[in-house]
Amino acid sequence: MKSSLFFALICLAMNALGQSSSVARVDTGTIGGARYRIDIPANWNPKRLLMYAHGYETIKNKRGNLSGGTMESFTKKGFAVAQSAYRRQGWAVAEGVDDTEALRQYFVRKYGQPDTTFITGHSMGGMITLATIEKFPDNYQGALPLCTISGNLYQSLQNHLFAMLTTFDGLFANTVALEKLATGTGTPTAPEVIRQKLQADSLLGQQFARRFAVKYSDLPGTLWFFQEIYRDLSQQAGGNPFDNSNVLYSGFPDDALVNRRATRLAAQPKPRTFLGPYTTFSGKISDPVLLVHTTYDQLIPPADGTAYDAIVRQAGNDRLFVMKFTDGQGHCRFTPAQTEAVFDQLRQWAQTGQRPVAGEVR
Structure with missing residues (x-):
């Protein structure tokens, strides 16, 4: 019962488990004590990469958090998807940032420098997404944090x-x-x-x-x-x-x-002080950031999910931030169609410089 409740709360949007039909190859292994998974689509040309950061995982959860998830929303668009399980379970924002970057570097060494690279993640993974785009802006063209705490x-x-x-x-x-x-x-x-x-x-x-x-x-x-x-x-x-x-x-x-x-x-x-260097976001971004939250979230209230707006305005970077919302009733309750829609908007923004309009995802 406990396990099913956890996955109901954290993985509500993840309904395409395992290897999708659009994936031609799966690369798995371990880097620095962190398991990883890379899904490479059959139509991987040009070379596009999406780094995915997963959400909070309860201690001693035996299922692990390296599944296909909603990855088909990205692989079918020609993106290779790389995700780290992090070197520890539980609260792992700092580890998630470092392990995701280590995996990205491994990907580049093995498969070459991608033409474009984006990062996304649900819940705690959204915090990792924001911290990563602030710390490693030169490595990405944009970020898509989903259903996450975006303030202090x-x-x-x-x-x-x-x-x-x-x-x-x-x-x-x-x-x-x-x-x-x-x-x-x-x-x-x-x-x-x-x-x-x-x-x-x-x-x-x-x-x-x-x-x-x-x-x-x-x-x-x-x-x-x-x-x-x-x-x-x-x-x-x-x-x-x-x-x-x-x-x-x-x-x-x-x-x-x-x-x-x-x-x-x-x-x-x-x-x-144990939360470490990523307790507070700086808003110092140089790439487009499109954040999406639901109007109801029992784990992360909308006010906490959309706090990044004030942070980027204070930093003078509000031109690089857009917040969208859905009427999803629960934590990370996004449909695959909504995920694809906001990802397409982020890609277009990064490519053309045309900033999306804030508001509801339909």
Whole structure:
């Protein structure tokens, strides 16, 4: 049940698993401890390359995250697709940036310099996409981050993931072992248990869901997944990385009650800095960036997904950024047709300099 819920949340848009009919050759192996997969299409002429960065993968997930996914949307357009599994599971933005670049360099050495190279990725892979296009602009013609946090990563995680867990822990006592999760010793509470607790006080559960703009039916899976991420972050950091000691929660029917009951956890100095060099994006881009988000996302609120607009404007690069949206109801709920449409727009923008119009993807 847990495994299926995870893939329902993260891989909703990935419905073309395995090698597609447009792929002529698959190259697999390991680089620096990171597995990789390269799909080369039959019509690979001219030599076009797409680097793909996958999303968050729960620790000890045995399926791995190197499948065909939505790669057919790109391979059938004549693009070779290269993707790294990263050298570690879980939160791996820094590793994802480095391992994706190592794979790109391997590709160039083995197959030659592509005529054009783009990068894309879903969810955490979108963060890797943004960090990569800022760090290695000369290697790409454009970037397509999808359903991702595009602002300050620490603040986004603290204000949504951590806030949901601490307030839920206070309102629905004895449901999640948050303090144990903070030390990396707790076990995430299963969605079924969370659902039972919510059903015992459905009115409070519905109020809680509205406060965080999450559908009531999505709460059990979302809270379980957030526990998985929180435990992973705490283990990597060596302790709780967030701090709500001075946070005043609002937007609930009874804010005073929530603030009395919310679990308060202080961060240690080292864990607060563990996210490393890609905590904040700079907006210093020299290639077109087309970001796409859904109007409803239980994991990454639209405000967090579209924060990059303010960052590039501050950097004076808003001419190189466009945000598009779909009416998808859930995390990364894009249809193959929508993925192809925005990828075509990015390619045309890079080739002609004609900036796409922001707005809905139809």
